[in-house]
Amino acid sequence: MAEGTTMCDRKESGIRTAWKKPDQIGSYFVTEWKPLLAVTVSGLIYNIGLLAGPWFEGRLAQCLLDVFTGKKFFTDMLLLVCAYVAVIGFVQGARYIKRFYVRRFANDINRSMKQVLYGNLVHKSVGELEKEGAGSLLTKAVSDVDACVEGIRKFTTEIFDTGIALLAYAAMLLWYDWRLALLCLLFPPFSYLMAEKMKTVVERSNAAYKESAGRLNTATLDRAGNAVTYRIYGCEKQRSGMYEKQLDDYEKTAVRAGMQVVAMPPLYQVISMGSTVLILYFGSKNVLNSGWTVWNIAAFTTFLSCYGKLAVKSSKAAKLFNSVQKANVSWKRIRPLLTEPPEETEEKTAGAVSLKLDQAGGAYPGGKQIFDGLTISAKPGQIIGITGPVACGKSTLGKIFLGEVPYTGHVLLNGKELSEYSDRERRSMVGWQGHDPELLADSVRNNVALGEEQIDVGRELSRVCLDREVSEMENGIDTLVGSRGVRLSGGQQARTALARTLSHAKPLIVLDDPFAALDRNTEEEIFRELKAMSKDRIILLISHRLYLFGQMDQVIWMENGQTQTGTHEKMLQIVPEYANLCKVWKEGADHA
Numbered sequence: 385m386a387e388g389t390t391m392c393d394r395k396e397s398g399i400r401t402a403w404k405k406p407d408q409i410g411s412y413f414v415t416e417w418k419p420l421l422a423v424t425v426s427g428l429i430y431n432i433g434l435l436a437g438p439w440f441e442g443r444l445a446q447c448l449l450d451v452f453t454g455k456k457f458f459t460d461m462l463l464l465v466c467a468y469v470a471v472i473g474f475v476q477g478a479r480y481i482k483r484f485y486v487r488r489f490a491n492d493i494n495r496s497m498k499q500v501l502y503g504n505l506v507h508k509s510v511g512e513l514e515k516e517g518a519g520s521l522l523t524k525a526v527s528d529v530d531a532c533v534e535g536i537r538k539f540t541t542e543i544f545d546t547g548i549a550l551l552a553y554a555a556m557l558l559w560y561d562w563r564l565a566l567l568c569l570l571f572p573p574f575s576y577l578m579a580e581k582m583k584t585v586v587e588r589s590n591a592a593y594k595e596s597a598g599r600l601n602t603a604t605l606d607r608a609g610n611a612v613t614y615r616i617y618g619c620e621k622q623r624s625g626m627y628e629k630q631l632d633d634y635e636k637t638a639v640r641a642g643m644q645v646v647a648m649p650p651l652y653q654v655i656s657m658g659s660t661v662l663i664l665y666f667g668s669k670n671v672l673n674s675g676w677t678v679w680n681i682a683a684f685t686t687f688l689s690c691y692g693k694l695a696v697k698s699s700k701a702a703k704l705f706n707s708v709q710k711a712n713v714s715w716k717r718i719r720p721l722l723t724e725p726p727e728e729t730e731e732k733t734a735g736a737v738s739l740k741l742d743q744a745g746g747a748y749p750g751g752k753q754i755f756d757g758l759t760i761s762a763k764p765g766q767i768i769g770i771t772g773p774v775a776c777g778k779s780t781l782g783k784i785f786l787g788e789v790p791y792t793g794h795v796l797l798n799g800k801e802l803s804e805y806s807d808r809e810r811r812s813m814v815g816w817q818g819h820d821p822e823l824l825a826d827s828v829r830n831n832v833a834l835g836e837e838q839i840d841v842g843r844e845l846s847r848v849c850l851d852r853e854v855s856e857m858e859n860g861i862d863t864l865v866g867s868r869g870v871r872l873s874g875g876q877q878a879r880t881a882l883a884r885t886l887s888h889a890k891p892l893i894v895l896d897d898p899f900a901a902l903d904r905n906t907e908e909e910i911f912r913e914l915k916a917m918s919k920d921r922i923i924l925l926i927s928h929r930l931y932l933f934g935q936m937d938q939v940i941w942m943e944n945g946q947t948q949t950g951t952h953e954k955m956l957q958i959v960p961e962y963a964n965l966c967k968v969w970k971e972g973a974d975h976a
């Protein structure tokens with residue numbers, strides 16, 4: 385990001401453009417043309433400037449000889465050394481600038497690719513995400529993006545530090561003695577050919593390594609997520625054994641892939657250096673005036689030094705090749721996931737909505753009707769409690785508003801059928817928190833704000849009574865919560881998720897059992913906040929815990945596929961089961 389450029393500017397320029405063809409590697413280069421231009425200019429200066437090294441070395445050798453023979457003075461030597469140091473300083477400065485911009489270029493691409501990945505996941509339905517195992521899919525994809533971008537960074541660095549430098553050295557050799565240069569230049573291509581032969585071997589072991597790393601990632605997530613289940617059911621030992629096997633496989637494939645990458649370059653270098661013998665033979669003939677051209681000591685030293693540098697560089701060409709292969713493996717895996725996200729990625733929150741359900745029912749595709757005949761109206765400022773025995777369809781009703789479950793009858797938001805709204809329109813109107821807090825392996829801050837800087841995370845945490853606990857954590861709101869929030873207690877996870885839902889509050893908020901892991905005092909305190917924020921919103925609160933239902937504006941009771949609605953008082957009279965449950969909860973509270 386250029387200094388002084390905001391994230392917003394970036395969205396308008398760079399990253400948005402890359403999203404046009406995110407599955408084409410070239411589009412990232414086109415989008416990042418500015419840092420690439422800086423890399424090109426500084427890269428050319430650096431690599432062509434490298435020729436100054438052998439040239440000065442030749443001059444210095446000649447000057448030293450001339451000083452000994454009295455043709456030159458020590459001050460000439462000193463001047464030459466000063467010029468050498470100044471030129472090398474300038475060239476190294478260009479190298480620093482080049483590296484800086486290559487890093488920036490790589491960081492920008494990394495961010496673009498990850499935004500495309502996140503963007504696509506955001507647009508998937510809850511069902512699709514559950515099917516695909518979004519967490520592990522994303523973890524693997526993110527590490528592939530890192531590997532791929534690292535390859536692009538190395539490629540961009542080496543295309544100058546190796547490609548241009550090689551050309552410059554080759555041109556210099558040809559300039560000094562084209563015949564000897566051509567003879568010597570036969571050796572490096574031979575080492576390239578060998579690198580090419582090794583390509584499939586390196587590629588195969590890299591693919592095996594990547595696959596093993598992916599399997600290990602999944603196994604690690606599984607271990608962390610299900611540790612308690614394994615302990616309870618006594619299968620820790622068996623699972624540990626399987627995990628160890630996975631770890632073993634990972635280590636073996638990593639060592640194999642690493643060995644090949646490390647072992648190849650020295651081999652290529654030895655082959656390339658074979659022609660030094662030719663230089664010593666034909667070069668000394670040139671110095672003795674019996675060769676293809678006439679050289680002095682400076683020319684001989686320059687040629688030898690220049691070829692030495694070319695040979696070293698040519699071994700890097702093989703390294704470049706290996707890193708490109710490695711990146712290619714990762715690119716092939718992430719490419720299908722880098723599809724263009726839907727045009728509109730951000731939805732504005734809609735204004736207040738009115739809600740009307742008329743003989744509404746819910747049924748999963750191909751399954752039986754879960755409930756039917758629900759009729760109720762609500763307007764902003766109301767909290768509607770939804771309750772009933774287990775598996776009566778409470779969550780199913782909530783998911784209708786997410787567009788996850790098809791419905792019968794009518795569900796009208798602002799008088800318009802819910803199914804007629806686009807996904808984006810619906811998202812702008814409906815907020816949701818399900819049973820699963822679905823926390824990201826990130827900080828408390830990022831879990832609540834999800835990147836929206838204007839959200840006051842401290843204030844949001846205090847609304848859900850979590851501010852004090854978070855402030856006592858090691859890094860406050862920047863404390864990392866671990867994969868799926870494992871480092872937080874169940875109640876803390878639920879409140880973090882609730883803070884996220886409430887801070888991105890939509891006109892209709894569906895909360896599916898948000899208080900299950902909370903004590904009564906905390907629940908009552910949060911409920912007061914909910915009431916305060918429900919002034920211009922409708923809140924549908926699904927819960928088994930009924931002591932707050934007396935404060936609800938309306939209640940929906942669901943049982944055996946049937947629904948009944950009314951005020952709390954009315955429901956106490958017409959639904960005996962509801963009245964009983966309320967009594968049980970009240971007695972429980974009185975005894976508490």
Ligand SMILES: Nc1ncnc2c1ncn2[C@@H]1O[C@H](COP(=O)(O)OP(=O)(O)OP(=O)(O)O)[C@@H](O)[C@H]1O
Pocket residue numbers: 748751754773774775776777778779780781
């Ligand atoms: N994806 C699905 N496909 C098919 N049937 C489903 C699906 N999800 C839930 N069901 C069925 O729908 C019925 C109602 O489930 P739902 O989760 O809505 O109940 P609930 O009242 O929220 O339960 P609980 O109180 O236990 O949270 C159950 O019989 C369940 O098996």
